[in-house]
Amino acid sequence: MAGKRAWEKIWPPASAILAVLLVWEAACRLGMADPWVLPAPSAIAGKLIEDADLIVRHVLATLGLAAGGVGLGLACGVAVAVILHLMPAFRAAVTPILLASQNVPIVALGPLLMIWFGFGLTPKLILLTLVCFFPIAWSMLTGLGQSEPHLREYLAMIGASRRDILLKLELPASLPYLFAGLKISVTYSVLAAMFAEWLGASRGIGYYLFIRFKGFDITSVFAAVICIIALCFLLYSLAAALEKRVIYWRRPSRRAGAGELK
Amino acid sequence: MKTEAGEVQLEVTGITKRYRREGKPHLVLDGVSLKVRQGEFVTLLGPSGSGKSTLFRIIGGVELPDEGEVAIGGRIATGERGLISYMPQQASLFPWMTVRRNISSALEIAGVPRREAQASADLWLGRIGLSDVAGEYPDALSGGMQQRVSFLRALLMPRGVMCLDEPFAALDALTRAEMQRWLLQLWEAERRSVLFVTHSIEEALTLSDRIYVLSSPPARVLREIAVPFARPRRGDVWKDPVFAELKQEIMDLLGRGNPHAV
Numbered sequence: 001m002a003g004k005r006a007w008e009k010i011w012p013p014a015s016a017i018l019a020v021l022l023v024w025e026a027a028c029r030l031g032m033a034d035p036w037v038l039p040a041p042s043a044i045a046g047k048l049i050e051d052a053d054l055i056v057r058h059v060l061a062t063l064g065l066a067a068g069g070v071g072l073g074l075a076c077g078v079a080v081a082v083i084l085h086l087m088p089a090f091r092a093a094v095t096p097i098l099l100a101s102q103n104v105p106i107v108a109l110g111p112l113l114m115i116w117f118g119f120g121l122t123p124k125l126i127l128l129t130l131v132c133f134f135p136i137a138w139s140m141l142t143g144l145g146q147s148e149p150h151l152r153e154y155l156a157m158i159g160a161s162r163r164d165i166l167l168k169l170e171l172p173a174s175l176p177y178l179f180a181g182l183k184i185s186v187t188y189s190v191l192a193a194m195f196a197e198w199l200g201a202s203r204g205i206g207y208y209l210f211i212r213f214k215g216f217d218i219t220s221v222f223a224a225v226i227c228i229i230a231l232c233f234l235l236y237s238l239a240a241a242l243e244k245r246v247i248y249w250r251r252p253s254r255r256a257g258a259g260e261l262k
Numbered sequence: 263m264k265t266e267a268g269e270v271q272l273e274v275t276g277i278t279k280r281y282r283r284e285g286k287p288h289l290v291l292d293g294v295s296l297k298v299r300q301g302e303f304v305t306l307l308g309p310s311g312s313g314k315s316t317l318f319r320i321i322g323g324v325e326l327p328d329e330g331e332v333a334i335g336g337r338i339a340t341g342e343r344g345l346i347s348y349m350p351q352q353a354s355l356f357p358w359m360t361v362r363r364n365i366s367s368a369l370e371i372a373g374v375p376r377r378e379a380q381a382s383a384d385l386w387l388g389r390i391g392l393s394d395v396a397g398e399y400p401d402a403l404s405g406g407m408q409q410r411v412s413f414l415r416a417l418l419m420p421r422g423v424m425c426l427d428e429p430f431a432a433l434d435a436l437t438r439a440e441m442q443r444w445l446l447q448l449w450e451a452e453r454r455s456v457l458f459v460t461h462s463i464e465e466a467l468t469l470s471d472r473i474y475v476l477s478s479p480p481a482r483v484l485r486e487i488a489v490p491f492a493r494p495r496r497g498d499v500w501k502d503p504v505f506a507e508l509k510q511e512i513m514d515l516l517g518r519g520n521p522h523a524v
């Protein structure tokens with residue numbers, strides 16, 4: 001039953017992707033596009049297999065960087081959300097700064113961090129943390145203030161302490177929001193990691209893409225793009241799976257018809 | 263919590279509360295006074311919107327009265343939280359906690375050590391025949407079962423007064439009658455001091471030792487009625503002719519205060 005339902009969800013997007021690939025392949029074979037402008041899917045697949053060892057090493061490097069950034073971003077995001085939630089006056093004071101920090105373009109911030117911290121891992125991790133922490137912090141901050149009013153009233157009536165209210169009500173109630181933010185962050189993290197590698201690195205899929213682009217090896221560039229997309233999907237799926245495990249109390253019965261995406 | 267039978271557990275004296283509504287002061291409670299003695303079941307009966315919940319919030323220390331005092335366990339405790347146990351109209355169970363944990367965590371808030379709280383929750387869930395669902399999440403329970411758990415949670419808190427705020431108002435008529443019999447049985451075995459709010463005359467007469475009849479807003483105590491039926495009380499006490507007389511008396515009383523009431 002479950003397998004059948006999963007299949008019903010998979011086949012429409014799968015057949016759409018397949019159709020695009022077929023049209024693309026046909027167009028290339030019929031000579032409608034030059035191979036150095038638009039390589040055929042079969043050529044890209046061939047390149048992926050041919051360069052597999054190298055690509056896997058670069059992908060793993062990027063994955064490590066992205067995971068480090070997400071981990072640090074998660075820790076900072078949760079800490080910032082809780083602190084701002086507990087101190088409303090402080091929250092009001094720093095909100096504009098926090099918002100402004102998100103408007104500093106990453107193309108400016110990246111090189112600056114390189115100048116300040118050199119070409120090692122530090123500036124890259126700082127860049128990724130800055131990119132990843134914000135969606136998590138902002139989303140969780142909303143969640144902390146959104147817990148059910150009748151549960152809040154109950155805790156007030158029995159004289160629960162601020163700590164009890166935070167631990168027993170606000171934190172658990174904010175978890176769905178935390179994961180909404182995390183899912184955005186993981187997608188950003190791969191792109192930010194790639195960008196950091198582009199700025200200065202000797203490994204990573206961003207570095208690979210940059211080098212191949214310089215050599216006009218368009219097929220390899222496409223292969224790198226495929227890897228980056230796959231990496232985003234992988235991290236998103238991991239975050240979604242983690243969400244299902246952590247938010248164990250949300251039963252399917254309750255979610256039925258709730259318009260879930262996945 | 264050791265008090266002699268007949269000793270006053272909760273005393274509310276001359277409580278007056280005004281809200282500002284559209285810039286004008288709006289009187290909600292007009293000098294309400296009442297008493298609950300040790301082991302007594304006292305009901306506040308009044309039309310909907312007569313400020314009963316506001317009075318509860320004042321007793322719970324969540325709101326401050328404009329005039330008057332609240333004394334709990336013989337001590338002035340106006341605006342002091344953490345002295346009562348509370349059962350709201352909605353079950354207000356925490357969806358991320360199991361039934362057992364919902365009860366034990368409330369007991370922990372009231373200062374019961376963790377192991378003791380868990381043992382007490384398990385013991386009592388067994389006693390009321392809910393051992394089977396102790397490990398379930400509240401979502402899996404029917405409305406009536408949720409209210410039983412909510413009542414048990416209030417009953418087990420080591421506090422001098424239990425405040426029950428229209429706990430059965432959201433249930434269907436059949437479940438409601440069943441819950442009344444259930445509560446009566448459990449309460450008569452335990453004899454805790456209870457302040458119960460309802461707008462159902464039958465419910466008040468079936469359950470209480472004394473009834474304070476409140477007027478429509480601004481709320482004043484119209485009359486204090488001692489309910490003469492013996493304990494343990496029969497479930498079919500409504501067949502008693504005195505029951506009908508008292509019901510008529512209360513209806514007249516409420517009708518005089520407000521021609522549209524009941």
